[in-house]
Amino acid sequence: MDESATSTIITTTEESVVENPELSLVPPPPSEPADSHSQSHSELTTEELVAKSIAPIKKHFLRPPPLRPSSNDAVSQTATAATAPSQSSSFVKDKKSKRQLKRERRQDQKSSKNICPLIAKTGDITSCPYNDKCRFSHDVEGFKAQKPEDIEGECPFLDSEEPCPYGLACRFLGTHKSKDKDGVLGGKKKMSDECNGLNKDVQKLLWKNKMKFPKADAKLKALGLLGKAKSKTKIVEEKEEHETVPAEVPEEDDLDIKVGSDEPPMKKPKSVIEENGSSAKANNGDVTFMEKVVGESCTQTEPEAGMDVTTPESDRSLKLHPREKKIIDFREKLYLAPLTTVGNLPFRRVCKVLGADVTCGEMAMCTNLLQGQASEWALLRRHSSEDLFGVQICGAYPDTVARAMELIDQECSVDFIDINMGCPIDIVVEKGAGSALLNKPMRIKSIIEAASGTVDKPITVKVRTGFFEGKNRIDSLITDIGNWGASAVTIHGRSRQQRYSKLANWDYVYQCARKAPDALQVMGNGDVFSYLDWNTRKADCPELATCMIARGALIKPWIFTEIKEQRHWDITSGERLNILKDFVRLGLEHWGSDTKGVETTRRFLLEWLSYTCRYIPVGLLDVIPQRLNWRPPSYYGRDDLETLMVSDSAADWVRISEMLLGKVPDGFTFAPKHKSNAYDRAENG
Numbered sequence: 001m002d003e004s005a006t007s008t009i010i011t012t013t014e015e016s017v018v019e020n021p022e023l024s025l026v027p028p029p030p031s032e033p034a035d036s037h038s039q040s041h042s043e044l045t046t047e048e049l050v051a052k053s054i055a056p057i058k059k060h061f062l063r064p065p066p067l068r069p070s071s072n073d074a075v076s077q078t079a080t081a082a083t084a085p086s087q088s089s090s091f092v093k094d095k096k097s098k099r100q101l102k103r104e105r106r107q108d109q110k111s112s113k114n115i116c117p118l119i120a121k122t123g124d125i126t127s128c129p130y131n132d133k134c135r136f137s138h139d140v141e142g143f144k145a146q147k148p149e150d151i152e153g154e155c156p157f158l159d160s161e162e163p164c165p166y167g168l169a170c171r172f173l174g175t176h177k178s179k180d181k182d183g184v185l186g187g188k189k190k191m192s193d194e195c196n197g198l199n200k201d202v203q204k205l206l207w208k209n210k211m212k213f214p215k216a217d218a219k220l221k222a223l224g225l226l227g228k229a230k231s232k233t234k235i236v237e238e239k240e241e242h243e244t245v246p247a248e249v250p251e252e253d254d255l256d257i258k259v260g261s262d263e264p265p266m267k268k269p270k271s272v273i274e275e276n277g278s279s280a281k282a283n284n285g286d287v288t289f290m291e292k293v294v295g296e297s298c299t300q301t302e303p304e305a306g307m308d309v310t311t312p313e314s315d316r317s318l319k320l321h322p323r324e325k326k327i328i329d330f331r332e333k334l335y336l337a338p339l340t341t342v343g344n345l346p347f348r349r350v351c352k353v354l355g356a357d358v359t360c361g362e363m364a365m366c367t368n369l370l371q372g373q374a375s376e377w378a379l380l381r382r383h384s385s386e387d388l389f390g391v392q393i394c395g396a397y398p399d400t401v402a403r404a405m406e407l408i409d410q411e412c413s414v415d416f417i418d419i420n421m422g423c424p425i426d427i428v429v430e431k432g433a434g435s436a437l438l439n440k441p442m443r444i445k446s447i448i449e450a451a452s453g454t455v456d457k458p459i460t461v462k463v464r465t466g467f468f469e470g471k472n473r474i475d476s477l478i479t480d481i482g483n484w485g486a487s488a489v490t491i492h493g494r495s496r497q498q499r500y501s502k503l504a505n506w507d508y509v510y511q512c513a514r515k516a517p518d519a520l521q522v523m524g525n526g527d528v529f530s531y532l533d534w535n536t537r538k539a540d541c542p543e544l545a546t547c548m549i550a551r552g553a554l555i556k557p558w559i560f561t562e563i564k565e566q567r568h569w570d571i572t573s574g575e576r577l578n579i580l581k582d583f584v585r586l587g588l589e590h591w592g593s594d595t596k597g598v599e600t601t602r603r604f605l606l607e608w609l610s611y612t613c614r615y616i617p618v619g620l621l622d623v624i625p626q627r628l629n630w631r632p633p634s635y636y637g638r639d640d641l642e643t644l645m646v647s648d649s650a651a652d653w654v655r656i657s658e659m660l661l662g663k664v665p666d667g668f669t670f671a672p673k674h675k676s677n678a679y680d681r682a683e684n685g
C-alpha cells in the first residue's frame with residue numbers, strides 16, 4: 001500500500017499565522033529574507049520533501065535552526081534547572097554504594113522536609129503510632145519553615161469525600177483553608193477510584209517466598225513442565241526450610257497513605273537475590289525502566305521441539321477450553337498500546353477521555369511481581385474509567401508467567417492479561433524474555449498453554465514479526481497461537497532487529513490476520529497516526545480485529561477523537577495546554593499533591609512532553625496528515641505557546657512544566673528516558 005496514498009495536499013489561509021509579530025517565538029513577517037536553512041527547505045518541492053521524509057511545513061513558519069546541538073544530541077535533550085547554573089554539568093551522577101544510598105535515604109527521610117505522612121494528614125503530632133521509631137520527621141514547625149511556596153491552582157482532592165490525604169504537606173494547602181472556612185471539605189467524589197494495589201499480606205508472603213500457586217503448579221505439572229527441569233523460583237511444597245525472611249519490614253508497612261506508594265522490602269529473600277543476581281532497588285516511584293527490569297529467575301528447560309506436551313486427561317476438566325474462555329470483542333475498539341513509563345495511569349485516563357476504548361498497563365516483569373516488588377505492582381493499577389483494561393507481563397519461562405498470571409487473577413481486577421513477546425530491549429532479550437521468544441516456538445507454546453490453562457481470563461500476546469530482519473515467524477505460528485489458548489494477538493509490523501527503523505510491514509500483518517483461525521483475533525500495530533491510517537488498515541484487511549496505537553497516542557492523544565469523529569483536528573495550543581493541565585491534575589491525584597508527588601508528576605509530564613513536541617499542527621502543514629517518520633525542520637508555531645510546544649529542547653519542556661507545576665527545585669535536571677526524537681531507538685514492544 002502506498003503510504004502517501006491517503007495524504008492530502010492542502011492549502012490554508014494565512015489568517016491564523018501571526019498573532020504577536022514582535023515576539024521572537026512567532027514567525028517573522030513574510031517579507032523577511034529567508035535564512036539559508038529555510039532556503040534549502042524551500043528549494044525542494046512539497047513532493048520532494050515528503051519523499052525525503054521531511055515534514056512539508058508551510059514556508060512561512062520555517063525558522064533558523066536554534067543555536068544549540070541537534071535534537072538527537074544528549075545535551076539538547078537534557079535540561080538543568082535555570083535556578084542552579086552551577087549544577088549544569090552534573091548530569092552524570094556519582095556512583096554510590098547501595099549501603100551509602102540507603103543511609104542517605106534514611107537521613108533524608110528523617111530531615112524536617114520529610115514529615116511523617118500521618119502527622120501531615122491529621123495535623124496531630126500524636127497520630128503516628130511509631131513515635132520515635134518512625135522513619136519520618138515529626139517536626140511540624142521545622143517542616144512548615146522549609147516548605148516551598150504553594151503552587152498556583154487547586155488541590156486535586158478538593159472534590160473528594162474526605163480531606164486531602166497529604167494535609168499539611170499538600171502543595172496546594174492554601175486552597176484547603178478556603179474550603180475549610182466554608183466547611184465544604186467533602187465533595188461527592190470517592191477518594192480513590194483506583195484498584196489493583198498489592199495486598200500487604202500477599203506482599204509479605206511473596207517477600208518470604210511463601211506464596212502458593214496451586215493452579216499454576218497444577219497446570220505446569222499437567223503439562224509436564226514441572227518435572228525434571230526444576231524452576232529456581234519457589235515450587236510449592238519444596239525448599240521451605242531454606243527460605244529466608246526479610247530482616248526488616250518497612251515501618252510504614254501499615255500506613256497505606258500514598259496512592260501507589262512503593263517502598264520495597266529492605267532485604268529480599270536471599271534465595272531470590274542470588275538467583276537473580278540482582279537485588280531489589282530503592283524505589284521512590286520514579287524508577288527507570290532499566291531499574292525495573294531485573295533478571296528472570298527461572299531456568300526451566302524448554303521442551304524439545306516435537307516433545308509431547310499435551311494436557312493429560314485428568315487435567316482437562318480443570319480448566320475451560322480456550323474457546324470457552326470469556327471472549328473480549330476487540331473489533332473496532334480503539335486500543336491504546338502498553339507504553340512503559342509514559343503509558344502511566346494518568347496518561348491513560350487522559351486517553352480515555354479523548355476516546356480510547358481499550359487500555360493496558362505498562363509492561364511488568366513476572367519475576368519482579370513474584371518478588372512482591374511494590375513498584376512493579378504499581379504498574380498493574382487500574383482506574384475505574386478504564387472499563388476495558390488489561391495488564392501486560394513479560395517473562396521467559398512458563399512457570400514464572402503462569403504463577404504471575406495466577407497471582408494477578410487472584411489479586412487484581414483485569415479484563416485480560418497480555419504477554420509481551422515482542423520487547424526488543426537487550427536486558428530483557430538476554431534473559432530469554434520478550435522478543436527472544438520469537439526464536440523459540442516451543443517456549444511460546446509452553447508459556448501460552450501454561451498461562452491460559454491457569455486462569456480463565458482471556459490471554460493475549462503481543463509480538464513483532466520476527467526476531468531477525470527478513471525472517472518473519474508469526475505467519476507460521478499464527479494458527480498455533482490460537483490453538484495454544486490465546487484469545488488475541490497483536491502484531492507490531494517490525495522485527496526485533498529492525499527496532500523502529502523503516503515503516504511497519506502491514507502487508508505481512510495482513511497476511512497473518514488472513515491466516516489466523518476464527519477464534520484468534522488479530523490486532524495490527526505500527527505507525528497509525530491519523531484516522532486515515534486507521535481507515536486504510538481496516539479497509540485493506542477486514543480480517544483485522546482492530547489496530548493498536550502507541551506513539552500516535554503519545555504524540556497526539558486526541559487521535560482517538562479524530563478516529564471516532566473521522567476528521568483531522570487542527571487543535572490549538574490552548575486546547576493542548578488544557579490536555580496537559582488535565583494530565584497534571586490526574587497526576588497529582590495519582591502520585592500525590594505533596595512535593596514528592598508534584599515532582600513525580602513533573603517527571604512523567606516531561607517524559608510525555610518529549611513526545612508531544614513531535615506533533616506538527618495541521619494548519620502548519622502543506623500536506624496532511626502528518627507521518628510518524630517525518631523529520632520536522634525548525635519552525636514557528638502560530639502563537640508563542642505553540643512555538644514553545646513544538647520545541648525539541650528539554651529546557652522548553654521544563655518551562656512548560658513550570659507553567660503547570662511551579663518552579664523546578666534547585667539542581668533539577670532532566671533527560672528523557674526514551675529519547676523519542678531518535679526515531680529508530682528501541683522501545684519495548
Ligand SMILES: Cc1cc2nc3c(=O)[nH]c(=O)nc-3n(C[C@H](O)[C@H](O)[C@H](O)COP(=O)(O)O)c2cc1C
Nearest residue numbers: 337338339340363492526527549550551683684685
Ligand atoms: C515509549 C514507548 C514505550 C513502550 N512500551 C511498551 C510496553 O511496555 N509494552 C509493549 O508491548 N510495547 C511497548 N512499546 C511498543 C508499542 O506498544 C508499539 O508496539 C510500538 O511503538 C509500535 O506502535 P506505533 O508505531 O503505533 O508506535 C512502547 C513504545 C514506546 C514508544
